[in-house]
Amino acid sequence: MKFEVAERIAKLPPYLFAELDAMKKQKLEEGVKIIDFGVGDPDLPTPQHIVEAMKKAVEKEENQKYPSYEGMLSFRQAVAEFYKRRKGVKLDAEKEVITLIGSKEGIAHLPLAYVNPGDIVLVPDPGYPVYASSTILAEGKPYTMPLKKENGFLPDLQAIPDDVARKAKIMFLNYPNNPTTGVAEKDFIKEVVDFCRDNEIILAHDAAYSEITFDYKAKSFLEVDDAFEVVIEFNSLSKTYNMTGWRIAFAVGNPDILAGLLKVKTNIDSGVFQAVQEAGIAALTGSDEVIEKNNSIYKERRDVLIEGLQNIGLNVEVPKATFYVWCEVPEGYDSMTFTKKLLNEAGILVTPGVGFGEYGEGFVRFALTRDVSVIKEAVERLQNISI
Numbered sequence: 001m002k003f004e005v006a007e008r009i010a011k012l013p014p015y016l017f018a019e020l021d022a023m024k025k026q027k028l029e030e031g032v033k034i035i036d037f038g039v040g041d042p043d044l045p046t047p048q049h050i051v052e053a054m055k056k057a058v059e060k061e062e063n064q065k066y067p068s069y070e071g072m073l074s075f076r077q078a079v080a081e082f083y084k085r086r087k088g089v090k091l092d093a094e095k096e097v098i099t100l101i102g103s104k105e106g107i108a109h110l111p112l113a114y115v116n117p118g119d120i121v122l123v124p125d126p127g128y129p130v131y132a133s134s135t136i137l138a139e140g141k142p143y144t145m146p147l148k149k150e151n152g153f154l155p156d157l158q159a160i161p162d163d164v165a166r167k168a169k170i171m172f173l174n175y176p177n178n179p180t181t182g183v184a185e186k187d188f189i190k191e192v193v194d195f196c197r198d199n200e201i202i203l204a205h206d207a208a209y210s211e212i213t214f215d216y217k218a219k220s221f222l223e224v225d226d227a228f229e230v231v232i233e234f235n236s237l238s239k240t241y242n243m244t245g246w247r248i249a250f251a252v253g254n255p256d257i258l259a260g261l262l263k264v265k266t267n268i269d270s271g272v273f274q275a276v277q278e279a280g281i282a283a284l285t286g287s288d289e290v291i292e293k294n295n296s297i298y299k300e301r302r303d304v305l306i307e308g309l310q311n312i313g314l315n316v317e318v319p320k321a322t323f324y325v326w327c328e329v330p331e332g333y334d335s336m337t338f339t340k341k342l343l344n345e346a347g348i349l350v351t352p353g354v355g356f357g358e359y360g361e362g363f364v365r366f367a368l369t370r371d372v373s374v375i376k377e378a379v380e381r382l383q384n385i386s387i
């Protein structure tokens with residue numbers, strides 16, 4: 001018997017990395033020691049005080065029950081405290097915060113709450129693939145907003161045709177940006193909030209890297225006037241506290257938009273394990289030193305890699321935020337052929353920009369999730385290949 005998958009599955013973008021995976025496997029079999037800059041998952045451990053909070057919380061019988069859908073009030077209060085402390089944004093913990101099983105979960109469910117078949121969703125390209133795939137699963141139509149280097153990797157809102165803007169239901173944005181490392185300043189945030197208010201579009205901002213910054217402070221979109229009318233902001237403990245495996249995040253902003261998302265979630269999941277939420281409280285209300293320590297580690301790695309890339313003549317900007325480096329591909333290559341060259345000749349694995357959308361072409365992404373000694377070795381290997 002053969003069961004056809006639903007059309008919405010067939011419409012998902014194809015997986016582009018099968019050939020690359022096979023090449024990697026072969027290199028490993030040949031005994032090559034691959035330096036993998038492909039994974040956007042911190043190599044650093046979760047801070048100890050968070051792990052200890054989890055251990056204690058696991059012992060409590062009351063945590064063995066189903067949690068509430070929207071999350072413990074104490075966790076949501078910790079989120080409000082964190083936003084006040086880090087962004088100067090005041091949140092009503094009862095109405096303006098919900099708990100998520102990772103921000104990916106919330107992002108993926110948002111279109112189910114607001115998109116009817118055929119509705120347009122504005123998605124950045126290059127971008128985190130979930131914006132487009134969740135739109136497709138909700139039977140909406142992703143409309144590409146190119147993020148170009150000459151625009152500082154911000155979308156050109158004027159380039160969105162009026163009829164598209166009027167029909168759009170959601171706009172996804174992500175700053176500090178994965179993969180381009182672009183950042184959004186207040187002027188742009190104001191402009192995009194106004195654009196979404198004028199066109200009655202939900203502005204879904206993914207702030208997963210809001211705290212991974214270097215001598216720079218990333219703004220919450222909720223800092224600008226009137227943002228609470230249209231903004232839902234996703235944020236996560238994953239990258240800030242090295243907790244990707246724990247699956248805990250949150251959404252903040254407009255209470256009605258949050259309620260729509262929660263409506264979907266109450267029909268699909270049953271919340272986050274309370275012990276994990278208690279660990280999350282320890283993270284969010286704990287010392288900010290853990291964030292600063294992380295960032296100083298990423299900064300050292302960034303500087304070593306950037307210097308190495310620039311020394312061999314590659315075009316790359318110094319990122320203000322995120323743990324990525326978005327590097328231009330040299331002449332004569334595209335992102336896939338350059339990735340293969342790095343793997344074949346230097347045993348270095350990066351992510352080809354085209355994996356994040358057609359406008360990612362011409363770039364490769366390095367994730368700074370390797371020890372500085374490993375990055376130094378990678379730089380040495382790069383010096384020995386001709387580019």
Ligand SMILES: *Cc1c(COP(=O)(O)O)cnc(C)c1O
Nearest residue numbers: 102103104128178208236238249
């Ligand atoms: C890592 C990442 C996320 C997902 O984080 P989780 O909270 O672990 O689901 C969301 N958006 C972007 C852009 C990311 O890079």
